[in-house]
Amino acid sequence: MGGVRHGASSATRRPGPGPDDGGGTNVTLYRATVLDTPGDLPTADGLRASEDCGLVVHDGIITFRGDFAGVRAAFPDEEVVDLRGGVLLPGFVDTHVHYPQVRVVGGLGMPLLDWLRECALPEELSLADPVYAHGVARDFLSGLVHAGTTTALVFGSHFADAVDALFTEAETVGLRITAGLVVSDRLLAPGLHTTPAAALRDGEELVARWHGRGRLRYAVSPRFALSASEAMLESCAALMDAAPGLWFTSHLNENVDEIEHVNRLFPGAADYLGTYDAHGLVNARSVLAHNVHPSAAELGVLAGAGAAVAHCPSSNSALGSGLFPLRDHLDAGVRVALGTDVGAGTGFSLLKEGLQAYFVQQLLGPDGLTLTPAHLLHLATRSGALALGLGDRVGDLGVGREFDAVRLHPRPGSTLDVALRHPKDATDALAKIFTLGTPADIDVVWVAGQVVTAPAQLSRDGSLSPMETT
Numbered sequence: 001m002g003g004v005r006h007g008a009s010s011a012t013r014r015p016g017p018g019p020d021d022g023g024g025t026n027v028t029l030y031r032a033t034v035l036d037t038p039g040d041l042p043t044a045d046g047l048r049a050s051e052d053c054g055l056v057v058h059d060g061i062i063t064f065r066g067d068f069a070g071v072r073a074a075f076p077d078e079e080v081v082d083l084r085g086g087v088l089l090p091g092f093v094d095t096h097v098h099y100p101q102v103r104v105v106g107g108l109g110m111p112l113l114d115w116l117r118e119c120a121l122p123e124e125l126s127l128a129d130p131v132y133a134h135g136v137a138r139d140f141l142s143g144l145v146h147a148g149t150t151t152a153l154v155f156g157s158h159f160a161d162a163v164d165a166l167f168t169e170a171e172t173v174g175l176r177i178t179a180g181l182v183v184s185d186r187l188l189a190p191g192l193h194t195t196p197a198a199a200l201r202d203g204e205e206l207v208a209r210w211h212g213r214g215r216l217r218y219a220v221s222p223r224f225a226l227s228a229s230e231a232m233l234e235s236c237a238a239l240m241d242a243a244p245g246l247w248f249t250s251h252l253n254e255n256v257d258e259i260e261h262v263n264r265l266f267p268g269a270a271d272y273l274g275t276y277d278a279h280g281l282v283n284a285r286s287v288l289a290h291n292v293h294p295s296a297a298e299l300g301v302l303a304g305a306g307a308a309v310a311h312c313p314s315s316n317s318a319l320g321s322g323l324f325p326l327r328d329h330l331d332a333g334v335r336v337a338l339g340t341d342v343g344a345g346t347g348f349s350l351l352k353e354g355l356q357a358y359f360v361q362q363l364l365g366p367d368g369l370t371l372t373p374a375h376l377l378h379l380a381t382r383s384g385a386l387a388l389g390l391g392d393r394v395g396d397l398g399v400g401r402e403f404d405a406v407r408l409h410p411r412p413g414s415t416l417d418v419a420l421r422h423p424k425d426a427t428d429a430l431a432k433i434f435t436l437g438t439p440a441d442i443d444v445v446w447v448a449g450q451v452v453t454a455p456a457q458l459s460r461d462g463s464l465s466p467m468e469t470t
């Protein structure tokens with residue numbers, strides 16, 4: 001197990017407001033045990049552990065980080081929010097999660113195409129009703145927040161009004177959401193189909209309304225090649241030109257039966273990825289979910305394009321889709337991040353997905369990659385931030401990053417609480433967090449320095465108590 005690098009011993013400073021120039025208006029000094037993985041690739045020894053860390057957050061941005069004593073000396077007057085007793089982690093990044101499926105989590109016992117027909121698609125039809133869609137959006141965002149997810153690439157809805165509901169709720173809650181209208185024109189259910197022209201028109205309107213608004217961005221989202229004709233994929237390519245910085249996301253190589261269907265539907269394509277690549281949809285702002293059964297050629301194209309793959313382990317296991325070839329992806333230079341794939345996935349927790357990713361690699365035996373806790377934390381945070389082009393803003397708690405953070409604070413007497421009382425070292429503590437941690441162990445979540453969970457009382461003595469809700 002790689003060693004653990006400790007945070008900078010003296011306060012490291014980012015240019016900007018500081019103590020000598022009267023500081024800023026909105027400055028908070030957090031005291032915490034901080035675990036993060038600032039490197040650009042998930043590496044075995046990439047964990048940065050700061051036992052008694054001081055983080056100065058000025059208008060939502062981390063401007064100082066170092067041993068608390070050193071930082072406190074530089075900021076003698078600022079209010080200290082003492083988060084010790086728990087562990088501070090970067091906000092989690094979910095790179096593949098379905099908004100309409102939050103209420104159908106747990107549809108076990110079926111492979112992908114049966115599960116879509118029997119479980120997911122009937123629920124997705126219900127979002128034709130904007131009132132129902134708003135309720136689902138609230139449930140969905142609450143699930144993300146309370147699992148500690150601060151950034152997500154969300155697979156949207158087939159209905160524009162429902163996508164509006166998602167973005168409206170996301171703006172209210174304050175999360176960093178990239179999402180879009182899901183489009184298809186065959187083989188799903190008639191109520192979910194649209195035309196290439198309508199997809200482009202509705203997409204352009206949503207882009208104009210939401211892309212680049214606050215923390216929101218738009219992702220062009222054909223459901224998957226199985227349900228999108230050449231004309232529909234061409235319409236997606238046209239939408240990519242509607243505004244700068246649009247993202248692309250879809251499904252790829254998830255299930256053997258699905259792949260056979262796609263190969264029959266696209267006889268001229270070299271492979272599944274080729275159906276998207278033929279329309280210029282595979283680039284540095286593309287995130288493809290699953291890719292459980294890639295060819296070497298597809299891995300080469302993904303790496304060459306700088307595209308990312310969202311590995312969704314609990315979903316792959318629940319649907320029996322297969323064991324993700326992580327080593328092949330990393331050897332080919334393909335960026336991999338984690339996705340929960342709610343509702344085929346079994347919940348919003350990136351801690352669980354990290355543990356499931358570990359299990360999958362263990363089950364692969366010699367073809368697997370033994371993942372360390374540092375790997376898992378990187379996959380659940382910085383890997384996702386980098387995959388979504390946000391690596392310079394979030395994904396770790398270094399100087400210059402925005403304060404997207406999660407305080408993990410196990411219930412006294414819980415197994416995680418017991419396990420964390422005597423960790424061998426920071427890596428061991430992180431292993432226990434991924435093994436035992438659940439959303440119930442997360443008590444405060446910040447995005448850009450703003451608390452987005454039920455406002456907890458961060459009192460001066462470090463005790464946290466949920467505000468009395470009247």
Ligand SMILES: Nc1nc2[nH]cnc2c(=O)[nH]1
Pocket residue numbers: 098112116120223224251254315341344
């Ligand atoms: N896991 C999963 N795969 C898909 N492929 C196309 N649609 C879906 C979906 O909703 N979930």
Ligand SMILES: [Zn+2]
Pocket residue numbers: 096098155251289341
């Ligand atoms: Zn999916």
